[in-house]
Amino acid sequence: MEQQKIKMSQDELYQYLNDHDVKVIRLAELMGKTPAVIISNFRHHANAHGNPRRFSVENCRQLTEALHVIASELRGCVMKFGTEETYTNTHGRTYDPGMIKPINRVGELMNLTQLAERLLGWNKGKRTSVLSDTNSKAYGNVSKSDVLLINIEIASVAGVLDLVEVVPDKEAFDGGSSDAEENNN
Numbered sequence: 001m002e003q004q005k006i007k008m009s010q011d012e013l014y015q016y017l018n019d020h021d022v023k024v025i026r027l028a029e030l031m032g033k034t035p036a037v038i039i040s041n042f043r044h045h046a047n048a049h050g051n052p053r054r055f056s057v058e059n060c061r062q063l064t065e066a067l068h069v070i071a072s073e074l075r076g077c078v079m080k081f082g083t084e085e086t087y088t089n090t091h092g093r094t095y096d097p098g099m100i101k102p103i104n105r106v107g108e109l110m111n112l113t114q115l116a117e118r119l120l121g122w123n124k125g126k127r128t129s130v131l132s133d134t135n136s137k138a139y140g141n142v143s144k145s146d147v148l149l150i151n152i153e154i155a156s157v158a159g160v161l162d163l164v165e166v167v168p169d170k171e172a173f174d175g176g177s178s179d180a181e182e183n184n185n
Helices: 010-019 024-031 034-042 055-073 097-106 112-119 126-129 143-164 179-184
Strands: 007-010 164-166
Touching: 007 010, 007 055, 010 097, 010 164, 024 034, 024 055, 055 143, 055 164, 097 112, 097 126, 097 143, 112 126, 112 143, 143 164
Parallel strands: 007 164
Antiparallel strands: none
């Protein structure tokens, strides 16, 4: 039985993507557009005629398909805590530095700085120390609860994106290219 689609306008989708730290750059790649064109349409920047840019009916279809691909890619990022690198420190805390590579893969699809702050309470410095700075004492200090929280977010976002159908707004045109592209040619 097929699940019912969640119909979203481009504005609702943009808000959702921002709220859940999904990178627009991957969306642009999948649609064969530049990130600037996608952002410009989402933000309704004025075109050369002073009209707000928006996605065409065809671009809404492409956007929907791209979201489904991202959902699948996100599902592939679900992590399993407990690699051979797992250790318990002298304070009794268990960490798995083997999670750094999979977390960085999540970073290709979602903004890790914002995600770590929102979900894990990490500031930018801690994120850098744990995930990037190999000279830091905190490098690799990824706990099971950190992985669990990220996995829950990945599964949640993937589940929503898989069901989204982007519906064109009433001003959308039937052309195959976005308003932004037509005015840049």
